Amino acid sequence: MSKNNELYVQKNALCALKAGDDGVKVTVIGTGWVGLTTAAVFAFLGNDVIGYDVNEKLIEELRAGRVPFFEPHLEELTREGLANRRLSFTTDIGAALSTAEIIFLAVGTPPAPDGRGVEMSFVSRAATVIGENLRPGKLRVVVNKSTVPVGSNGWVDSFIRQGLAQQGDAGPVDFVVASNPEFLREGSAIADTLYPDRVVIGATDARAIEALTRLYHPILTQDFTPPSFLPRPAGRGKVPLVVVDPVTAELIKYAANAFLATKISFINEIANLCDFVGANVKDVARGIGLDHRIGEAFLNAGIGWGGSCFPKDVIALIREAEAYGYEAKLLKAAYEVNAAQRFVVIRKLQEVLKTVRGKTIGILGLAFKPNTDDLRGAPALDIIRKLGELGAIVRAYDPVAMHRCRAEVPDLPASYANDIYNLATGADALVLVTEWEEFTQANWADIARLMRTPVVIDGRNALNKKYLEGLGFVYRGVGV
Numbered sequence: 001m002s003k004n005n006e007l008y009v010q011k012n013a014l015c016a017l018k019a020g021d022d023g024v025k026v027t028v029i030g031t032g033w034v035g036l037t038t039a040a041v042f043a044f045l046g047n048d049v050i051g052y053d054v055n056e057k058l059i060e061e062l063r064a065g066r067v068p069f070f071e072p073h074l075e076e077l078t079r080e081g082l083a084n085r086r087l088s089f090t091t092d093i094g095a096a097l098s099t100a101e102i103i104f105l106a107v108g109t110p111p112a113p114d115g116r117g118v119e120m121s122f123v124s125r126a127a128t129v130i131g132e133n134l135r136p137g138k139l140r141v142v143v144n145k146s147t148v149p150v151g152s153n154g155w156v157d158s159f160i161r162q163g164l165a166q167q168g169d170a171g172p173v174d175f176v177v178a179s180n181p182e183f184l185r186e187g188s189a190i191a192d193t194l195y196p197d198r199v200v201i202g203a204t205d206a207r208a209i210e211a212l213t214r215l216y217h218p219i220l221t222q223d224f225t226p227p228s229f230l231p232r233p234a235g236r237g238k239v240p241l242v243v244v245d246p247v248t249a250e251l252i253k254y255a256a257n258a259f260l261a262t263k264i265s266f267i268n269e270i271a272n273l274c275d276f277v278g279a280n281v282k283d284v285a286r287g288i289g290l291d292h293r294i295g296e297a298f299l300n301a302g303i304g305w306g307g308s309c310f311p312k313d314v315i316a317l318i319r320e321a322e323a324y325g326y327e328a329k330l331l332k333a334a335y336e337v338n339a340a341q342r343f344v345v346i347r348k349l350q351e352v353l354k355t356v357r358g359k360t361i362g363i364l365g366l367a368f369k370p371n372t373d374d375l376r377g378a379p380a381l382d383i384i385r386k387l388g389e390l391g392a393i394v395r396a397y398d399p400v401a402m403h404r405c406r407a408e409v410p411d412l413p414a415s416y417a418n419d420i421y422n423l424a425t426g427a428d429a430l431v432l433v434t435e436w437e438e439f440t441q442a443n444w445a446d447i448a449r450l451m452r453t454p455v456v457i458d459g460r461n462a463l464n465k466k467y468l469e470g471l472g473f474v475y476r477g478v479g480v
């Protein structure tokens with residue numbers, strides 16, 4: 001779509017489509033991190049939202065107002081939606097689709113088992129089931145929010161058609177597929193959804209663009225009363241709407257993640273260099289980040305990126321390029337730098353302790369970042385396994401992720417502590433892996449007294465080096 005067309009659509013859509021009091025009838029397929037956040041936020045904004053998932057236990061929990069993963073404020077918002085009947089959950093696809101005007105697809109797209117591509121079976125299954133259950137009637141806009149390889153929009157369309165074909169002669173079903181990539185971060189999912197930097201719509205059909213613009217109207221104009229627990233950030237104005245074709249929207253999502261991941265790998269490379277030359281990477285990051293062309297965000301050096309998205313999405317983009325015979329050299333380098341970076345803390349432990357064999361090492365944090373219990377791609381898991389291989393006695397503590405870790409990674413060579421002080425007791429060294437506030441705000445004087453030797457390796461450069469050294473700690477950060 002040309003820029004002029006884009007502006008035309010935006011202007012008209014925003015003027016004409018202020019959401020009515022009735023709101024929009026929305027169905028969300030897949031109620032994990034993205035789907036549930038989407039459902040709860042659109043219900044909060046006055047729409048009627050049904051969340052559908054194949055996981056019966058999850059739906060049972062959600063119906064009872066319990067969110068079985070840790071995401072700040074999501075449970076509160078879910079309960080509010082249930083209480084005012086704007087939000088409901090079902091495992092019955094027919095019921096989920098019967099009134100829907102907009103159907104979001106928010107199922108997982110994890111790495112394929114061979115590690116070489118994207119596992120698309122959840123998307124294809126969901127799209128087929130939608131086709132099998134759509135009935136003739138008003139237009140349905142099927143919106144893909146899952147992160148998918150470029151071209152998947154047409155692919156989703158074809159699976160819906162396959163599903164429709166299964167119905168036999170059910171009459172004409174009017175639907176259109178659009179792309180609406182999601183940029184929320186775990187740990188701040190609600191805030192990122194209510195106050196996004198932009199909304200991207202990938203569609204060529206004007207009806208789909210209209211419907212989505214209507215739904216997003218309160219967010220685009222910031223015309224809603226913020227929830228009491230999440231005030232609107234100061235200075236937050238209107239949110240830009242980017243309307244593009246579906247292929248471009250799909251690539252925007254991968255490119256955003258790849259850029260951010262590359263930015264972190266870049267600063268980590270500089271941090272490693274800082275360790276050699278004696279410079280301080282925090283000051284370097286500030287010195288370059290103040291240049292508005294660079295920006296200060298995502299320049300925190302340390303053990304690098306993990307999570308459910310960056311690793312899989314960078315690989316997916318590399319593979320996508322390969323499929324076209326193009327070698328994405330920069331992305332490959334960003335990935336390689338990151339893969340090695342998490343083990344920097346082990347090298348530093350070995351420098352200070354000489355060997356880790358037989359030493360008790362306390363791991364501060366298991367989740368891939370603070371404010372989540374998500375362990376997908378978490379550096380802590382690789383670090384713990386490597387320490388185990390090297391003969392260390394590993395103990396770990398995380399404020400919220402231990403329960404999930406016990407269940408999901410039962411073979412992890414680590415025991416668990418009750419809190420940071422328990423973890424410190426008798427330890428030869430602590431390694432900060434996840435910068436939870438509980439760790440940065442802890443009483444480090446007490447911790448020093450509890451440890452066998454007060455050594456701290458700060459994998460996130462989140463602690464106060466001078467202060468800790470004043471307490472007698474041997475402190476090692478990454479490039480500081």
Ligand SMILES: NC(=O)c1ccc[n+]([C@@H]2O[C@H](COP(=O)([O-])OP(=O)(O)OC[C@H]3O[C@@H](n4cnc5c(N)ncnc54)[C@H](O)[C@@H]3O)[C@@H](O)[C@H]2O)c1
Pocket residue numbers: 029030031032033034035052053054055058106107108109122125126145146147148182183184185186308309
């Ligand atoms: N987690 C994030 O921070 C984030 C942010 C932006 C985009 N994304 C993308 O959004 C998508 C979803 O990610 P997530 O983290 O929410 O995943 P998730 O694993 O937390 O949730 C996916 C849900 O889909 C359900 N599901 C699977 N197949 C289904 C089907 N056929 N019908 C109905 N439900 C089905 C699963 O039971 C699960 O509850 C992925 O493509 C991901 O890359 C994730």
Ligand SMILES: O=c1ccn([C@@H]2O[C@H](COP(=O)(O)OP(=O)(O)O[C@H]3O[C@H](CO)[C@@H](O)[C@H](O)[C@H]3O)[C@@H](O)[C@H]2O)c(=O)[nH]1
Pocket residue numbers: 147182183184185186187257260264297298299300301302303304305306307308309310313368369
């Ligand atoms: O300066 C930084 C910033 C982040 N990280 C690490 O990078 C990873 C990812 O962090 P973050 O981006 O905050 O979390 P995610 O929830 O994985 O969110 C990313 O992935 C999502 C899924 O695609 C996107 O929607 C978001 O926009 C994108 O930020 C984590 O391991 C962080 O510790 C750093 O090492 N240094």
